[in-house]
Amino acid sequence: MNDATGMYIAETHTSAAVWQYRVEKMILEGRTRYQTYQICEVPRFGKSLFLDYNIQTSILDEYVFHECMSQPAMTLHPNPRNVVVCGGGEGATLREALKHNTVEKATMVDIDKELVDMVKQHMPEWHQGAFFDARTTLLHTDARQWLADKKGAGFDVVLSDLPNPHEDGPAQFLFTREYFQIAADAMSDEGVFAMQAGSANENYPECMVSCIETLESMDVFPHVAGYYGIVSTFFQPWGFVLASKRHDPLALTEEEIARRFAQRGVSNRYYTPRFHAAAFTLPEYLLEAKRHSGRVLTDAEPFAWTA
Amino acid sequence: MNDATGMYIAETHTSAAVWQYRVEKMILEGRTRYQTYQICEVPRFGKSLFLDYNIQTSILDEYVFHECMSQPAMTLHPNPRNVVVCGGGEGATLREALKHNTVEKATMVDIDKELVDMVKQHMPEWHQGAFFDARTTLLHTDARQWLADKKGAGFDVVLSDLPNPHEDGPAQFLFTREYFQIAADAMSDEGVFAMQAGSANENYPECMVSCIETLESMDVFPHVAGYYGIVSTFFQPWGFVLASKRHDPLALTEEEIARRFAQRGVSNRYYTPRFHAAAFTLPEYLLEAKRHSGRVLTDAEPFAWTA
Amino acid sequence: MNDATGMYIAETHTSAAVWQYRVEKMILEGRTRYQTYQICEVPRFGKSLFLDYNIQTSILDEYVFHECMSQPAMTLHPNPRNVVVCGGGEGATLREALKHNTVEKATMVDIDKELVDMVKQHMPEWHQGAFFDARTTLLHTDARQWLADKKGAGFDVVLSDLPNPHEDGPAQFLFTREYFQIAADAMSDEGVFAMQAGSANENYPECMVSCIETLESMDVFPHVAGYYGIVSTFFQPWGFVLASKRHDPLALTEEEIARRFAQRGVSNRYYTPRFHAAAFTLPEYLLEAKRHSGRVLTDAEPFAWTA
Amino acid sequence: MNDATGMYIAETHTSAAVWQYRVEKMILEGRTRYQTYQICEVPRFGKSLFLDYNIQTSILDEYVFHECMSQPAMTLHPNPRNVVVCGGGEGATLREALKHNTVEKATMVDIDKELVDMVKQHMPEWHQGAFFDARTTLLHTDARQWLADKKGAGFDVVLSDLPNPHEDGPAQFLFTREYFQIAADAMSDEGVFAMQAGSANENYPECMVSCIETLESMDVFPHVAGYYGIVSTFFQPWGFVLASKRHDPLALTEEEIARRFAQRGVSNRYYTPRFHAAAFTLPEYLLEAKRHSGRVLTDAEPFAWTA
DSSP, rough: OOOOOOOEEEETTTTTTTEEOOSSEEEEEEOOOSEEEEEEEETTTEEEETTTTTEEEEEHHHHHHOOOOHHHHHHHHOOOEEEEEETTTTSHHHHHTTTTTTTTTEEESOOOOHHHHHHHHOHHHHHTTTTGTTTEEEEOHHHHHHHTTTTTOOEEEEEEOOOOOBBSSSTTTSSHHHHHHHHTEEEEEEEEEEEEEEEETTTTHHHHHHHHHHHSTTTTTTEEEEEEEEEEGGGGGEEEEEEESSOOOOOOOHHHHHHHHHTOOOSSSSSGGGGGGHTOOOOOHHHHHHHHHHHOOOOOSOOOOOO | OOOOOOOEEEEHHHHTTEEEEEOOOEEEEEESSSSSEEEEEEEEEEEEEETTTTEEEEEETTHHHHHHHHHHHHHHHHSOEEEEEEEESSHHHHHHHHHHHTEEEEEEOOHHHHHHHHHHHHHHHHTTTGOOOOOOEEEEOOOHHHTTTTOOOOOOEEEEEOOOOTTTTGGGGGGSHHHHHHHHHEEEEEEEEEEEEEETTSOHHHHHHHHHHHHTTSOOSSSEEEEEEEEGTTEEEEEEEEEEEOOGGGGGGHHHHHHHHHHHHHOSSSSSSSHHHHTOOHHHHHHHHHHOOOOOOOOOSSSOOOO | OOOOOOOEEEEETTEEEEEEEEEEEEEEEEEOSSOOEEEEEEETTTEEETTEEEEEEEETTTHHHHHHHHHHHHHHHSOOEEEEEOTTSHHHHHHHEEEETTTTTTEEOOOOOHHHHHHHOOOOHTTTTGGTTTEEEEEEEEEEHHHHTTTOOOOEEEEEEOOOOOOOOOTTTGSSHHHHHHOOOHHEEEEEEEEEEEOOTSSSOHHHHHHHHHHHSSTTSSSEEEEEEEEEEGGGEEEEEEEEEEGGGOOOHHHHHHHHHHHOOOOSSOOOGGGGHHHHHEEEEEEHHHHHHHOOOOOSSSSOOOO | OOOOOOOEEEEEEEETTEEEEOOOOOEEEEESSEEEEEEEEETTTTTEETTEEEEEEEEEHHHHHHHHHHHHHHHHHOHHHHHHHEOOTTTTHHHHHHHHHHHEEEEOOOOOOHHHHHHHHHHHHTTTTGGGTTTEEEEEEEHHHHHHHTTTOOOOEEEOOOOOOOOSSSSSSGGHHHHHHHHTTTEEEEEEEEEEEEEEEEEEOOHHHHHHHHHHHSOSEEEEEEEEEEEGTTTEEEEEEEEESOOOOOGHHHHHHHHHHHHHTOOOOOSOGHHHHHHHHOHHHHHHHHHHHHOOOSSSSSBBBBO
């Protein structure tokens, strides 16, 4: 009844809990300049990637996260041709964007070249060749700085698939109003921005609701909407935020989504026309958390994720 | 970086993981004839109840679980007067049912008298006096046998708030077609049945989808629908199934729900008129899991929950 | 094979490991001004005390620790009449000292009155009435300050049974040369001092060997000797240091110890005449660690225990 | 204060505890026909080997275990020429035996060829070339059967370095009277046998004291003595038993040991002439445990190690 014998990767989930993922087989591990990584087999989740001992993705439901990361923004834009992915190491956010046959150019900017090189070779189930698509440009530099240099570039869609904003972590200033403004300035007049925004759970909603609050505080995005995906691998529903200069995601009908998917050759497993409305219907507790603990995140007062 | 010092209650989550909930303060612990219990303070979740070292409920979001357990079925019935709660130890499912001022009689049948006596005294935040409501009858006996003896009683709503069907556990035969038939036989012609049905996550959907499959296989319930609530405390969305003899939950409009709430004096925090449709929109993976691993549960081949 | 379900108290053992002690039953828990405490049942160890989530003692082998804490020093002194215990919360070090019928006065100075009051009532198996012995004086004040005020008092034996010297912890300055000098100044010309000195394991010997090094560096103690006891409860042998103004512990023969025990009415379970020599025979790795990492601990540069 | 984030190998220590060793770096892992293995870096212990998720040895103190495994028996024999190691996968027990320049032939019999092949390549710090010593013969077959076939072979020393006798494990019948008789029959008239015998801790002494009891119950070994080594890596002192047909280990003086070491070119780090007596002085609790729970282990009633 109490045999816990085995190998585990333990992740501290706020002050409330420690989650120990069981490792059946270690496939590969290493350390880049920025982070440690392990690829391993976890029961029921299968092949999984951990960065700094935090699970990032598993083969079971990586599609949930990556469809949520890409598809709502890509679908909302009437004609996404020039797309940017900030971060997105596994290449699966890129893969999802490229599903839309309207895309002519997709630029992925991930600072960790060593990690992406490893992913190319050892995680083909994730990128599925997206790195080698003729439309893809892959850059290894600071995403915020790169976007700042692209002011006026007129990108159609910017997808911000970055690590959580840990205090002193590499992504803390990629969850602030200043960064969002830089992204807006690099986008066209009907540009759509989407980001992963942290847990959508009631016990740790502060990051997600503050991202919504921050994007809403900006004149440039008249349409801001939170949504979530049920990522079993994370042991919680995961939050995303979409911010749009012209098009309203809540006005998108099931029929219109289906029409665009057909036109663009898109087929999804999680973000389906039928499911769009449900994904954008936030539970009351998130609305309440936004009122109580949502705040505008700035470079001066960024979010500090609690380990 | 690796100070794990502290007190924990560890719960094995299938073969994939161990979750260690941090215990800030032990409030009460003991053992009844049927199970061990701990009431303790967990960071971010607050006062929480563990049974056999599995978390059951926390003060943070007990309302999510218990509204999901009671409100859809209660609301769907046009005039719920005579209600039964099977199990439901904390008294919060009962509390939710009693919110509907149509109720004249509510019978709760929980076999574990010692636990319910403890709850009455030490968990008033959960029952909020429901045990002492004049409409309440509290019985401590086997719920299946009691329902079998009530054939033809014509109950309006039966809420099955029981432990997961662990192999050789007390609830294994309360997740079978035979039990569901017993419940149906004790209900009126427009009776509504609802049950907690296990995880709604992609990595362990077998119980929930088999409950749907089983109820759908019965002629007595033309309307069967799964839905889920986001229970942070469980580190996963939780599944429920509603089965109805006459009324279709998917036909219930936001306006009609709002009208019934107003008429019956009901106010909810999670199951709101706005949220009904989203709660009943199952993610594709559950539909797929139902096709692949859903099966009819019977006394001969019941579900065996994997610790 | 991987069911870890249960309740645990986890203790971080340096950076190498986390030890999770299984809790079968929580008997009592609380918090004093200085520390948290739990009394609980642990399988194979039985009733156990944890302070700040670190195991202190179990009924299985508390006698090992407390005999080692008291008996070598008490036995070495030819006629211990006036004895001081610094710390020693459970009252078992006091109990061991009082076994010697030569003792006329035993003063225990433990700053944590709330803890000692709790122990008196709930841990009688440890003190066995020692707190109520007519020879006992119990004080709740800072032991170092109290000893400083007793300069010239001529105590025969001082037993320093204090928490490990964690950085910023209450005992950090009770493991320094200055404190040892204060103790020496309060002792008679044939005074004997003994202390618990931390792990005697090869992977964390720094504290013990530095205590030896520090006491050896002082002119006042010509005889300094480390010894250890096998404390299963700590998952490691535990180190102690004895410092003596006149009598050499290594010159004490099995026969002389037996004679003193008989004369003074002492009967032990671990520190027996036969075992004395073995307990004082340090393994080579401790001698080597002393050469390599032992250093003189001072108020300016005290030991900082690694959690 | 509660960041447990990291990778661990967890080992269940009876029902009392779970030990989680922290893994800084996974060097190699795999699975043989008989067991799983991991070689990894553990803080403070360094390079370590785990078999079936139980730590076997670390570079910090492998010498303690392997000197204890080999040196007392080798030293006690007046002229060990023909030596057998049963088990001993890492090759370090063999290495220790070969230190004695009296040895002409050393045969190691370990059933797990895949593991030994891995060790040869990846754990050179352990074998230090012993596998390639001209005096070594390495066999991969069942050690008990092999010894049975060698009745009358007249081995001088047999060293039994085998896994703990888990129920249904491969070594359960290598901790029985029948096996010990087989070993005796293959040894000369002044043969010496030594074995690892499990924990020497008070909370789990049953295996060690039963090994002593069993060997004492046999006419063939007039001299049986338990001893222990402090193996930090195991978080407990570890027990060994020596059984000798003619020579008494307790009669071996420090001077004689030093003389033999000098003569045979042996130099040790743990088992030194000075330390011999202490290592063979068992704490009282082991003597008491032997009286209370020691029993003769037989093929019909072997020891069943509790995970």
